[in-house]
Amino acid sequence: MPYNHKEELSKPERFVGGHRLCAGCGAGIVARAMTRALDEGDKAVICNATGCVEVSTFTYPYTSWEDSYIHSAFENAAATCGGVEAAFNVLKRKGKMDGANYKFLVLGGDGGTYDIGFQSLSGAMERGHDMTYFCYDNEAYMNTGIQRSGSTPRFANATTTPVGSASTGKKQNKKDLTAIMVAHGIPYAAQTTFIGNFKDLHEKAHRAIYTPGPAFVNVMAPCPRGWQYSAEMLPEICRLAVETCVWPLYEVIEGRWYLNYMPKKKLPVEEFLKTQGRFRHMFKPGNEWTIEEAQKYVDTKWEDLLEKCGRDSLTAIR
Amino acid sequence: MKRSAKDINERSPWQEMTPGGEIYEGGTAKDYNTGEWRTHRPVWDPEICKQCLLCAPFCPDSSIPVKEKRRMDFDLMHCKGCGICAAVCPFGAIRMEQEVRE
């Protein structure tokens, strides 16, 4: 079914206002898009890792979620979800369910997904639970004050990899978690963000949710505080992330890689970097090499991706 | 005894709260005012607005209500004034103004 933007947005809202996320928070946009991708009439259980979303969207006695929700700890959202899904399977078998179609969604930040949550995510994906894991990737441990994570890009200024006279920020490149998830052999994995009318994100979220078995969707979710930009710049930053190929949009279906967007003109990585204070130091005279390194890295990863997707075939999202 | 979130506040004795902090309804955050956070408020011009709805999915606070494919005025009880909607509107139908409080 083709994406009908207006119809989708007319559905009842499943993530309500009144939460305590920062003004302009990318994670809030993920929460809405994720729940909007559910078919009307289907029910969900949101399993959430400790982090920005958890402390802000279920602050006793206020929950922003119209669906059932469970938070248990930081590193185990996937394992907790596995338990809910297992319960559903057995209670259905025993005739104790109400006949509604349930979907099991996990939502974690990059901290609870790439790092401390990695083990339980890997285990759940390997076991093949019918669940969908959404990562709102804001590229650092934002809730505790912008400490670096495995997802933080190289050279980013973070509070545990601060810029100083002896340091240009984070030393390592960003962990490629989407590829690691693909290596688990799951039926569906995708990378996406907030572009245009949200067709890319919506269709991927919907596909992930309704593919039987485990699915993983990695959503780049800019953070105005941690990335140091004025909140209204979020859509522009997402656009630049995609146009510079810093954050390519792709999906992997049954192990086959599909590129969803090829920039007509690949912009230099500076265009993305210059919008955010966390990269400000890279533009200091004497630090040109950091921008060169960053460009080299983007180019290498982009070439890799084109190889995986098959250079000649560019398949727009179905 | 499934107590409602509306009946729970910072003066409730423990006997009137819920075990483990459970909540038995959805969306109770609706009752919490985050509009007070604003320093700038969005102003919508329905005359200029083409109802493209490109703003609606970008709002982190679900503050652009949509009914039957048409957007309505902002939910000012929850809008935090981030300005993303104004930045994304292709037609200039939203402008950000200094928030004024009595």
Next chain:
Amino acid sequence: MSRRDRLSGNEAVAYAMKQIDPDVFAAFPITPSTEIPQYFAQYVANGQVNTEYVTVESEHSSMSTCIGAEAAGARAVTATSSAGLAYMYEMLYVAATSRLPITLACVNRTLTGPININNDHSDAMGARDSGWIQIYAENNQEAYDNYLQAMRIAETPDVRLPIMICQDGFITSHAVENILLEDDAAVKAFVGEYRPEAALIGRESPLAVGPYDTCPYCMEHKVMEAEAMKNAKRAILDVAADFERTFGRKYGFFEEYRMEDAEVALVLIGSTAGTAKACVEDLRAKGIKAGLIKLRVFRPFPMEEIARALAHVKACAVMDKCEGNSACGGPLFAEVRSACYDLPDRPKLINVVYGLAGRDCPVTDIERVYRHLMRILETGETGPLYIHMGQRTAEEEVL
């Protein structure tokens, strides 16, 4: 109609699980509890249970899975020991504060390190403040019987706390005993169905579990949990009474063995009780008024009841099968001593820490303790309060 069979403690617990047919089983192997997931897996493979078996990748995930399942309205169970219990430590607290009546079969093994696979109580004792109900078994029969009572206790509406059913690793878990097993229908009828008031799935309304509790709310939730633990005392006795009515075997907070006129007594937990009872009989035959309290329920701690049971005793040794590292004694000693504080005529009380990491405790060692208590009575001198027994030492021993 009960029938006799030969089972190890692990087999007995797995068998009890099979009879109950829990909804979700999620466990990670660790010696000496490993056989429980293995036996249960065979039941699943043979279609003898309808359980969803989740082969988790760690103990932290097994407790997380149980939490998700229980919150979804399913009966979730797991089994572990030692480092496995320690690994899920964070989640033990979450299970209790989220008020989810999960059942855990703990096969007690010493906490690392140095790493050792044998029995002591340091694993479960390390979790004594977690909000879990803790019930210990002396032998295979008790392990089986305690397991059958576990869910009814935990699921009591004004309790809603998780429960661990403990047995001594290897000593009980791997030793085969003749025990009485009840029939499937009787067990099912006794344990009943699990139907919590609210659940994540299958209900009209959604449920939200695990909030961020700001300071104005968090203490109240913790007080509610503390009240639930107090209510657990009543629930334990109620379920035990029904168990006795149904199956004929009697249980309480502890067993009082030859205590009516005891002048010297031991308080201890677990399989050592069997050894100690043999010693008590020997001493009684020699005219020594020896008695034994075998504690079954450690959490909630039956403070008033223990005090009443010890009120007439003149000298008592509290035996801790774990090290508390308090520099002044083990956890059972601290709690029993506290219980006796208000007695008008308190017994002289000492602590013997023994059996660490599976160090054998023969009848002769138990006799040394009783003889020491007799000396305390004769001399009127309590002497050292905190004594280790069973280790090789170059010093002269107290006992």
